[in-house]
Amino acid sequence: SQKIEQNSEALNIQEGKTATLTCNYTNYSPAYLQWYRQDPGRGPVFLLLIRENEKEKRKERLKVTFDTTLKQSLFHITASQPADSATYLxxxxxxxxxxxxxxxxxxxxx
Amino acid sequence: NAGVTQTPKFRVLKTGQSMTLLCAQDMNHEYMYWYRQDPGMGLRLIHYSVGEGTTAKGEVPDGYNVSRLKKQNFLLGLESAAPSQTSVYFCASRPDRTPHNTGELFFGEGSRLTVL
Incomplete structure (x- = not known):
């Protein structure tokens, strides 16, 4: 069956450090992968998309990688700030x- | 531009009552989705629609019905509410995917439903 797995536990990091979030998928062959941010009590908001033929995508302090062999995407926030606190999907x-x-x-x- | 609007935002029901959640979008999007979100469970897809007059089941469709009579509206119905349907419901829409857009979903602000 299809499955999408992200770090199940909360991730706590110190301000200024780089946060790395993982997304692993099973039984999908996605043409692209999207990342969203959700704040408490709000609907998710789209952040960025990476296509299957792109290894890496950057947007300001955000960086996303996509490895179709590993079936994994990594989402990095560099120089993290308290305002980055949220749930990422x-x-x-x-x-x-x-x-x-x-x-x-x-x-x-x- | 209102985007995606959900009505009502809050509702308390008794077990066995029925109700309808309305989702309206003004972006002329083809695709619309209903999700529920429970603590620790993430967003789970209930039903979705790929165009006016079409609907399809998602991951957790049981106990829900939907209709898409007009392109801009997607209705989610609970015929006989159960406590297990206590949740926050999110509607989303997106355009048909083209090389010129990201296919991103636009979400409403959610509808909090409590079934006693």
Whole structure:
């Protein structure tokens, strides 16, 4: 069966450090992978997308990698700030049915 | 531009009652989705629609029905509410994927439903 796994436990890091979140998928062949941010009590908001033929994508302090052999995407936030504290969700793309990982809750400690 | 609007935002039901959640989008999107989110469970897809007049089951469709009579609206119905349906419900929409867009989902603010 299809499965999307993200770090199940919350991730606590010190302000200024780099946060690395993992998204592993099983029985998908996504054409791309999306990352979203969700704040408490709000709907998720799209952050960025990486295509299967892209190894790495950057947007300001965000960097995403995509390894189709490992079936994994890594999401990095460099120079993390308390305002980056949120839950981050990944979603394999290229399908009509869009499903998400359980999300990783990131807490950046001042 | 309102984006995706969910109605109502909060509702308390008694077991066995019925209700309908309305999702409206003003972006002319083809695809619409209903998710539920429970603590520790992430977003789980209930039903989705790839166009007006079409619906399809997601991961957890039991106990829910949907309709997409108009392109801009996607309704989620609970015919006989159960305590297990206490959750936060999110609606989302997206355009048909093209090389010129990211296919990103646009979410509503959620509807918090409690079934007693």
């Amino acid at each position: 990944c979603a394999p793309g290229g399908y009509q049915k869009v499903t998400f990982g359980t999300g990783t809750k990131l807490q950046v400690i001042p």
